[in-house]
Amino acid sequence: MTDSGDVRTQVVAAAKAMDAAGLVVGTAGNVSGREADGTIWLTPSALPYGQMGIENLAAVDLDGNLLEDTARPSTEKAMHLACYRAFPEVGGVVHCHPIHASMFAVAHKSIPAVIEEVIVYLGGDVRVTDYRPTGTDELGEEVVRHLGDRSAVLMANHGMLCIGESPDHALHAALVAEHTARIVWGASRLGDPVDLPERALSDFTGAYTYLRRETWAAP
Template identity: 80%
Template sequence: MTENTDIRAEVVRAAQAMDESGLVVGTAGNVSGRHTGGTIWLTPSSLPYDQVSIDNLAGVDLEGNLVAGVSRPSTEKAMHLACYRAFPEVGGVLHCHPVHASMFAVAHRSIPAVIEEVIIYLGGDVAVADYRPTGTDELGEEVVRHLADRSAVLMANHGMLCVGSSPNHALHAAQVAEHTARIVWGASRLSDPVELPTKARSDFAEVYSYLRTQTWATSARLLS
């Protein structure tokens, strides 16, 4: 396999796993991965995930120009590219519409980091970005504001965006966020969710910071 094929295969696997795990319905959502040469490989627009393959991904540069492949890239490419331009350590971006996380997005409520793994893997509470129209540069700029020290952000009245060192890593972030949203939603039926102690939150945030600054870039290079 060439390096390009490796990252393209990772995008396809993450996209199909996203679909199979119920994080999207139909052709909603999108996944991308960054190759070390600079090309961003995106899932194509409006294609069922069981038909997505390494041969129909779209390769674009950081300005959004099609440089490889023949498919039309996802209409959300501006949001993906904004993340890659802002964060050189990011090697994968995933946008999805999971049921419970989307309920928080529609209610304009953050998903609280009341479980240790949320801070370790996502950095802390998953905030809600202000509403911006789908597919616009403005939406990309808005989500980036919330991702400097987080792996996930909710988009008001829309869904969720996750970043990671690879497409699969971004998928894991989405799964953690959705799992937590479901737990918090259920716990709120019993009582108000209780926050972790301040020191625990601080300690686990340091773990996230270390992983992001020290291992993400290395992992992305190994994948690509």
Template identity: 80%
Template sequence: MTDETDVRTQVVAAAQAMAAAGLVVGTAGNVSGRDGDGTIWLTPSSLPYDQVTETNLAAVDENGNLVPDTGRPSTEKAMHLACYRAFPEVGGVVHCHPVHASMFAVTHQPIPAVIEEVIVYLGGDVPVADYRPTGSDELGAEVVRHLAERSGVLMANHGMLCVGRSPDHALHAAMVAEHTARIMWGARRLADPVDLPEKARTDFAAAYAYLRHQTWVAG
């Protein structure tokens, strides 16, 4: 969590980088960040990312109440709020629909952690949350259920959500997950992918846990 100006700048930068990387199409997806007083800044609803600025972001308090004179928040506001309420160390949330990760989401398959960086940055395999209606409190609760030891979760028949110590950190997790999903999609055409050794998985998972619980708060 950082000051208000920094968070707003990070939300805009992450949103535009997310679009530029092809993780969303049109106005799909959303990005948020939490500032030092607990205010959540979110990308506004139905606005193209190249038009998102610090002045038209939406803001809500910790109870979800709209801050006066700010933009209209995304319909996925409840999902973002659920992440912040459940995890005090989280300072940024990215919701996107990347092509390869979404292939896993619509087939209800987790993205396997067959590459070391997936465990370091995401905690392990990216799990699949059960289907819940878009924008619902139920979706927020279901997503949070999978994020205690992970930075990313697939939403069945929907897309992906990632958390981090800041918006740009959450975006990086999303990009690692999508990169891995693309590798897995191709690798399975060649042969059955080979898992990492169990000791490597355990060691890198411990590194993820340490970083999340010891460094994210200072993010």
């Protein structure tokens, strides 16, 4: 869990880095972070990332109630809040629309865990949810269903959501997932991607489980 004085700064930094990395277009996507006291800071709706500062963020509680005199939060806050309610160890959430990962989401195909780092950092293959409308509680529930042992999930016909111990950590998960999607897409042009050996899958899954349990500090 990120120290309270750093959460807003990390949310803005992750949002700007997400935009710079090409994981979103325009004002799409959103980022959030949780303070130790439970306050959640979310990026606002319809504000270009280049203009965003900590003063533009919205503060909400776990029920979605607006705290303080802050901005209107993203319309997709429900899935952020669902992640924080379900997983006390999570301190950051990133939702984005990267090109290659989104192609998998539109095709309703998981990004396979054919590279070791995918298992270490994401927990395994990046699975696809059933379709649920954007901004609904149902989408939040569907996303959470796939994140108990993963750091990334694809939303059918939509994009991707990633979790982490901080906003920066969640952004790293998104970058790993998109990098892998691009490699798998390219490899599929050469032939069928080859799975890792079962022993490697088991060993690296254990590493992810340990890191999430022991190093993601719950409040």
